[in-house]
Amino acid sequence: NAGVTQTPKFRVLKTGQSMTLLCAQDMNHEYMYWYRQDPGMGLRLIHYSVGEGTTAKGEVPDGYNVSRLKKQNFLLGLESAAPSQTSVYFCASRDRDLKNQPQHFGDGTRLSIL
Amino acid sequence: GDSVTQMEGPVTLSEEAFLTINCTYTATGYPSLFWYVQYPGEGLQLLLKATKADDKGSNKGFEATYRKETTSFHLEKGSVQVSDSAVYFCALSETGGYQKVTFGTGTKLQVIP
Numbered sequence: 449n450a451g452v453t454q455t456p457k458f459r460v461l462k463t464g465q466s467m468t469l470l471c472a473q474d475m476n477h478e479y480m481y482w483y484r485q486d487p488g489m490g491l492r493l494i495h496y497s498v499g500e501g502t503t504a505k506g507e508v509p510d511g512y513n514v515s516r517l518k519k520q521n522f523l524l525g526l527e528s529a530a531p532s533q534t535s536v537y538f539c540a541s542r543d544r545d546l547k548n549q550p551q552h553f554g555d556g557t558r559l560s561i562l
Numbered sequence: 563g564d565s566v567t568q569m570e571g572p573v574t575l576s577e578e579a580f581l582t583i584n585c586t587y588t589a590t591g592y593p594s595l596f597w598y599v600q601y602p603g604e605g606l607q608l609l610l611k612a613t614k615a616d617d618k619g620s621n622k623g624f625e626a627t628y629r630k631e632t633t634s635f636h637l638e639k640g641s642v643q644v645s646d647s648a649v650y651f652c653a654l655s656e657t658g659g660y661q662k663v664t665f666g667t668g669t670k671l672q673v674i675p
Contacts, residue, residue, distance in 0.1 A: 452605070479660060490651065490667040491606075498660050538605055547657060548594045548613040553605030 450474050454539050454554035461529045461561050469524040469557050471539030478544035480522040481506075481551065482514060484535040491538065497522055498544070529561045564589045568652045568666035575642055575673050583637040583669045585626075585652035593654040595619075595628050595635040600649045600668070609637075609650070642673045 452473045461467055471480065478499050483491040493506030495514040503514045511533060513525045522541075526533060536558050540551040568585040575581060587595070594613045598606040610619030612628035612635065619626050624639045635652060652666040 481663075488667055490665040493662070496660055504660070540606075542661060548611065548655070550596055550598075550608040550611060550655075551606075551663060553607070555603070555605045 452539055452541055452552050452554035454537075454557050456557060457555065458558045459560070461526075461559065463530060463561060465529050466525070466527050467529065467559075468526075469537055469539075469559075471522045471524070471541075471554060472520055473522075473539075473541040473552070474520065475541060475543070475552065476519070477541035477552070478519070479542040480516065481540045481542075482512070482522065482524045483538045483540065484508065484533075485538060485556070486535050494524065494537075531561045533559065534561045535559060564593070564654060564656070564662070564664040566652050566654055566664050566666040568650075568669055570667070571649075571670040573669060573671050575671070577644055577673055577675050578641045579673075581637070581639040581642045581646075581671070583650055583652075583671070585635045585637065585666060587633050587635065587652070587654050587664075589633075589654055589656075589664075591656065591658075593656055595626070596653045596655065596663075597624070597626055597635070597637050598651040598653060598665075600651065602648075606651060642671070644673045644675055647671055647673045 481496045482494040497516040500519040539554045597609040599609045610621040612619040615630035
């Protein structure tokens with residue numbers, strides 16, 4: 449029952465460094481999402497994908513890039529990390545064809561930028 | 563655009579007390595409504611959902627009714643337990659497009675013995 453798996457779980461970066469967060473799902477879901485969670489702000493959508501090879505911007509995309517080369521994986525990249533990107537990042541996936549279904553979440557990646 | 567407003571926390575209750583967490587929404591069309599729960603160090607998990615007006619979602623003693631006339635989806639539980647301590651998120655989902663989900667800011671619940 450793996451569901452949605454995020455790696456790494458924790459990471460500390462210095463300003464200007466780059467890194468990639470990996471999200472993998474084993475439910476054959478078409479839709480995948482990246483969110484960031486900050487105190488008092490709930491979850492905000494960074495980027496999303498409606499299928500392999502497609503990506504689109506969410507509400508807070510600046511400073512992030514994504515790729516969906518394989519259906520089961522959705523990568524989130526930070527090219528030049530900034531302290532404002534300190535946050536908890538969640539990946540989620542959802543079936544495209546079943547209506548009114550919830551998103552399935554990973555356990556998150558806690559990222560600190562010094 | 564769509565929005566979800568839920569009561570600010572934290573909410574502190576004694577074990578076996580009655581719980582209400584208010585949630586109201588604005589949306590175009592006919593969204594589905596959800597409550598998610600987040601335990602410390604974990605991702606969000608679906609608690610319950612309702613997909614049309616007057617539907618009642620329920621799970622683990624929690625209930626919420628989709629009230630279109632008041633655009634509300636309040637979460638209730640008759641008798642909370644220490645194990646219910648978590649952060650609760652109200653959310654709505656569009657049914658078209660990429661099925662965008664809009665989340666509330668979350669309400670932290672602490673239940674004390």
